[in-house]
Structures are given as C-alpha cells and as structure tokens.
Amino acid sequence: MNGYFDHNATTTLHPAAREAWLLASAQHWHNPSSLYRDAVAISAIEHPSVRMPSRNALDLPVNANGIVEPEAVKALISTQRPALVSVMAANNESGALQAWSEIAALCREQSVPFHTDAAQWIGKRDAANLGECDFITGSAHKFGGPKGCGFLVLPAEDSRLHFMRGGPQESGRRAGTENYPAIEAMVTALETITPDLGEIETDQSQRRDDFIATLRSRFDGLRVISEAAPRLWNTVLMVMPAHHNLKWLTALSRRGFSISTGSACSSGKEGSSVVVSALGASAEELKRVVRVSGGWQTSAADWQALAAAFDVVFDELNRGGRPR
Numbered sequence: 001m002n003g004y005f006d007h008n009a010t011t012t013l014h015p016a017a018r019e020a021w022l023l024a025s026a027q028h029w030h031n032p033s034s035l036y037r038d039a040v041a042i043s044a045i046e047h048p049s050v051r052m053p054s055r056n057a058l059d060l061p062v063n064a065n066g067i068v069e070p071e072a073v074k075a076l077i078s079t080q081r082p083a084l085v086s087v088m089a090a091n092n093e094s095g096a097l098q099a100w101s102e103i104a105a106l107c108r109e110q111s112v113p114f115h116t117d118a119a120q121w122i123g124k125r126d127a128a129n130l131g132e133c134d135f136i137t138g139s140a141h142k143f144g145g146p147k148g149c150g151f152l153v154l155p156a157e158d159s160r161l162h163f164m165r166g167g168p169q170e171s172g173r174r175a176g177t178e179n180y181p182a183i184e185a186m187v188t189a190l191e192t193i194t195p196d197l198g199e200i201e202t203d204q205s206q207r208r209d210d211f212i213a214t215l216r217s218r219f220d221g222l223r224v225i226s227e228a229a230p231r232l233w234n235t236v237l238m239v240m241p242a243h244h245n246l247k248w249l250t251a252l253s254r255r256g257f258s259i260s261t262g263s264a265c266s267s268g269k270e271g272s273s274v275v276v277s278a279l280g281a282s283a284e285e286l287k288r289v290v291r292v293s294g295g296w297q298t299s300a301a302d303w304q305a306l307a308a309a310f311d312v313v314f315d316e317l318n319r320g321g322r323p324r
Contacts, residue, residue, distance in 0.1 A: 002297070002298060002299065002302045003255070003256040003257040003258060003302070003305070003306065003309075004257075004258045005258060005259045005293060005298070005306055006258045006259060006291075006293055007293045007294060007298075008092050008095075008120060008142070008234070008235060008260075008291065008293035009260055009293070010141045010142070011142060011144050012295075013144065013145070013185075013189075014144030014145070014188075014189040014192060014193065016144075016188050016189060017140075017144055017145050017146065017185040017186065017188050017189035017192075018185065020181075020185045020187075021182065022181075024180055024181035024184040024185070025181040028180055028181070028184075040082060040083055040084035040085070041057055041059075041060055041076055041082035041084070041085050042057045042058075042059065042060065042085075042086040043059070043060040043062065043068045043086070043087045043088065043098075044060060044061055044062050044068075044278040045062055045066060045068075045091055045093075045094075045274055045275050045278050046117065047088065047092055047117055047119070047274075048274075049117070050086055050117055057082075057086075058076065058080060060076060062275075062278050062279070064279065065228050065229035066225060066226040066275050066278065066279060067096055067098060067099070067226075068087050068098055068103070069099075070099050070103050070106055073085060073087070073103050073106055073107070077112055078110075082112060083112075084112070084113045084114070084115060084135075085103065085112055085113070085114050085115070086114075086115040086117065087103050087114075088100075088117040088120070089116045089117065089118040089120070089121035089130070090118075090120040090121040090124070090232050091120065091226070091275060093225075093273055093274065093275040093276075093291055094225045094226040094229075094231065094235065094237040094275045095226065095231035095232035095234070095235025095236070095237065096225075096226035096229045096230070096231050097125075097229070097230040097232070098116075100116045100133065101132055104116070104132045104133050104134075105132070107134075108132075108134075113134045113135065114133050114135070115134065115135035115137070116135070116136055116137075117137050118133075118136050119137065119138055119139040119142050119150075120142060121232075122138045122190065123142055123189075123190060123194075124197065124233065124234065125197065125201070125232070126198075130153075133153075134155050135152065135153065135154060135155070136153040137150065137151065137152050137153075138150055140185070140186035140189065143189055143190055143193060144192070144193060145185055145186035145188075145189040145190070146185050148179070149179060149182035150186075193296065200233070200296050201233045204233040204234055204296075204298065205233040207294070207298070207299075207303045208235075208236060208303070210300065210303065210304070211236065211292070211306065211307050212224055212227075214304060215307055215310060218310075218311050218314070219240070219241050219310075219314065220241060221242075223238065223239040224236060224237070225237040225239065225276055225279070225289075226275070234293050234295065234298070235291070235292070235293045236291070237262070237275065237276070237290075237291050238290055238291075238292070239276065239281070239285050239288050239289055240288045240290060241288075242317070242318075243288065243314075243317045244287050244288065245261045245287060245289055245290050246261070247317055248310075248313060249261065249290070251313040251316055251317065252306075252309055252310070252313055255309050255312070255313070257305075257306055257309050259290055259292050259306075260290070260291045260293075261273070261289055261290060262274070262275070262276075262289055262291050273289040273291075276289050292306065
C-alpha cells in the first residue's frame with residue numbers, strides 16, 4: 001500500500017532522473033558557464049513564492065470556485081496598467097485549473113507581461129502551449145526531478161523586467177554556476193513521464209472522484225473546495241466537518257498516510273490555506289482544511305484505503321482521540 005498523499009508538496013525522485021543525475025555528475029562535471037565546452041498584479045491564490053516578493057501588488061479576486069476570471073484581469077489592465085500580471089496555471093492547494101491561456105492573450109493585446117507559475121501544471125497536464133506566456137516558472141521536485149532545481153523561462157529579447165541580475169556568463173540574468181546534473185535529471189524526469197499523462201489523468205481522475213464519493217457517504221457536511229471547477233486529477237482540498245486539521249494529520253500519519261493542511265510553504269501559519277481564505281472562509285473553517293494529493297502511481301486501492309482511514313480516524317477523534 002502506498003499511503004503517501006502529499007504529491008503537491010514533493011514527489012519521489014524518478015528512477016530515470018536519478019540515472020541522468022549520476023551520469024551527468026560523472027561525465028559533465030565542468031563549470032557549465034565556462035566559455036569552453038566539453039565534447040506585477042497577482043491573483044489572490046498565488047503561492048507564497050510569488051506572493052512574498054510581490055507584497056505591494058494588486059490582488060486579482062477569484063470566483064466561488066477559486067478561479068481568476070479573465071474579465072477581472074481585463075478590467076484591472078485597462079484601469080491600473082500593472083507592470084506584470086501573474087496567475088498560476090494550476091492551484092497547489094485546490095488543484096483548480098486557471099484560465100492562463102486566455103489571460104495571457106489579454107495581456108499580450110495590452111502589451112502587459114504575463115507570468116504563470118506552472119509548478120503544479122507541469123508533470124500533470126500537457127505543457128505544450130505554455131509558450132504562450134511571457135514568463136514561466138517550474139520546479140523539478142514537483143514532477144519527479146531533484147529538489148533545489150527549477151527554471152524560469154524568459155522571452156528571448158524582452159528586457160522589460162529583470163527578475164534577477166547576475167554575471168555576464170549568464171547574460172546578466174543570474175549568478176553562480178548551474179547545477180548541471182540536477183538540470184539534466186529534471187529534463188529527463190519530464191521527458192519520461194510526459195507521454196503517459198493523458199492515460200494517467202483519465203485513470204486518476206476517476207480514482208479521485210471515487211475517493212470523494214466514499215468520503216461523502218460517510219461524512220455529513222464535507223466541503224470540497226473548487227469541486228465545480230476543472231481541477232488537477234490528483235488533488236482534493238477539503239474542509240472537514242469537525243476537528244482540527246493537525247489532529248487529522250497526526251492520526252492519519254500513525255496509520256501510514258501522509259496528507260497536508262495545504263501548501264507546505266505556509267504550513268507554519270495557523271489556518272494557512274490561501275485558497276480557502278480567499279473564498280471567504282471563517283477562521284474556524286481554516287483550521288479544518290486538509291489537502292490530499294495523489295501521484296502517478298497511486299492505485300485505486302490506495303485511494304480507498306485512505307478513505308477508510310479517514311473513517312476510522314473520525315470515530316477516534318469523536319471519542320477524544322482514543323484509538324480503537
């Protein structure tokens with residue numbers, strides 16, 4: 001049984017990525033920056049990695065399903081003329097898919113740079129059209145690559161914005177020496193999993209929905225965030241009917257299941273779900289939020305075993321935390 005249900009936080013290193021990392025470390029150990037060669041307006045639901053550097057940014061509201069509506073972006077662009085618009089491709093907490101392609105087109109019409117945080121999209125859905133965005137960020141460990149490695153895609157000749165500054169060996173855009181083995185492992189992981197994403201999405205979406213149906217049959221008052229919106233196939237963000245989310249996490253962990261309260265980057269904060277907060281949830285509801293995020297190989301039996309564990313834990317918490 002695989003009880004790991006926090007894939008939106010991090011994934012295991014893919015075997016192909018590990019092999020690529022080892023090979024690159026052994027054969028291509030030179031400095032990749034050397035001259036020789038060996039033959040901002042942001043949405044209200046953005047990840048803290050985008051929100052914190054943009055603390056003075058304008059917030060784009062979301063609708064009842066946690067979606068940024070393109071019309072809201074259009075209105076903001078016409079009245080405020082922001083230097084940058086940033087809307088994530090898929091939300092890390094609820095899994096809700098954003099209209100990034102339509103928003104990118106709106107920004108392009110008005111000559112406003114557009115950035116999308118594609119960390120959760122890449123490795124779960126087809127990334128072929130992400131090139132419509134001016135700036136794209138992604139993180140390797142979200143799709144089977146190594147931690148500490150990611151990317152920022154920049155327009156080839158666009159000098160309107162400088163996210164980072166660095167030395168001339170990196171065209172002035174970053175400092176330091178690239179971690180080439182990690183980059184090679186990241187690319188290999190993505191190339192390995194991409195061909196199977198269509199089949200994975202079909203199978204896993206059904207398993208996710210069956211999991212929700214099972215919980216609904218057992219819990220009155222269960223609330224699934226962004227349930228009416230298109231979502232990532234692996235993600236369920238829920239407001240539990242009772243009990244503090246940390247109690248749920250602790251009790252489920254004792255039974256071999258790993259879930260989360262939302263974004264790990266906000267997990268030190270009381271009631272930390274950015275999405276549920278943006279939807280107007282009360283402080284008490286925020287304390288009952290849990291996130292379940294499966295992976296490419298999470299089986300139907302794994303999903304149902306987690307549902308059964310939720311049921312057992314609910315009885316336990318109702319009895320004051322006394323295990324059966």
